[in-house]
Amino acid sequence: MQQNQFIVAQSPKLRHKKNSYFSRMKKISHSKILDIINLTDSTYIVRLEKNNFEFKAGQYLVLNIPGENMAREYSIYSEENAPYIDLLIKEVTDGKLSKELKYIKIGTKVEISGPFGFFILRDRELNQSNHYTFVATGTGISPFHSMVLSNPGLNCEVIHGIKHNGETYESADYPTGCYKACTSKDHGANFFGRVTQYLKVGEIRKDSLYYICGNSGMVGEVSGYLELQGVPPENIRTEVFF
């Protein structure tokens, strides 16, 4: 009764704001940790039970350990039809959840909600055999791994900015010639330097659809450069992790 009175007393504007907030929320479900797969000293895959969770490649979910109030967003790394959900996670120095998940006991149930986000391949464009350029730094490669595995035959180039040669994660999963590692510390990969430098020495395809994912500095720099080179802004899509 008290609560109803409160709602009636709200201004229509506030009520609308509150309702639209709740309509965007998704149900939280519980999912068991099936495995933790270490790819490097600091990057690992969390494999989760899929249950009835459906998503489009490129979307993310929100994960929380029950009772810990540490919900964080994670892009989905596995393909749409895989019987599990994989997340590719970097253990952040001074981080909270990314540190705790690395050592979580297999079988623990975590809370997940989603899927969220519009960083996806658009059906209409997929039907037109377009060329895609995916630009990522670090675990920003996660949505592209899902997109490529979920859409066999995708005409794409994946440009991955990493520090060391050992951080190419599962690069053999991409079609031959599609994956290019740009390393900023080690020599010996496809390109020595940052992804922005790689783009600057090559020719920019103006007919490609560009998807950029990673830290905000790189995303801003790359999208700004592409626009300067004449790529239409509507053909540049971005996802910022931090």
Ligand SMILES: Cc1cc2nc3c(=O)[nH]c(=O)nc-3n(C[C@H](O)[C@H](O)[C@H](O)COP(=O)(O)OP(=O)(O)OC[C@H]3O[C@@H](n4cnc5c(N)ncnc54)[C@H](O)[C@@H]3O)c2cc1C
């Ligand atoms: C839409 C979206 C999708 C995301 N997908 C992924 C993903 O697929 N894989 C993944 O590892 N992370 C992803 N993140 C980042 C993730 O949500 C967390 O921020 C990250 O795991 C750190 O959480 P934490 O609790 O350990 O650290 P926190 O205590 O939350 O943060 C500590 C500090 O680390 C910074 N930080 C966050 N991520 C990184 C990073 N990768 N490298 C360096 N510093 C960082 C934060 O800005 C903060 O300053 C995503 C974020 C968003 C918004």
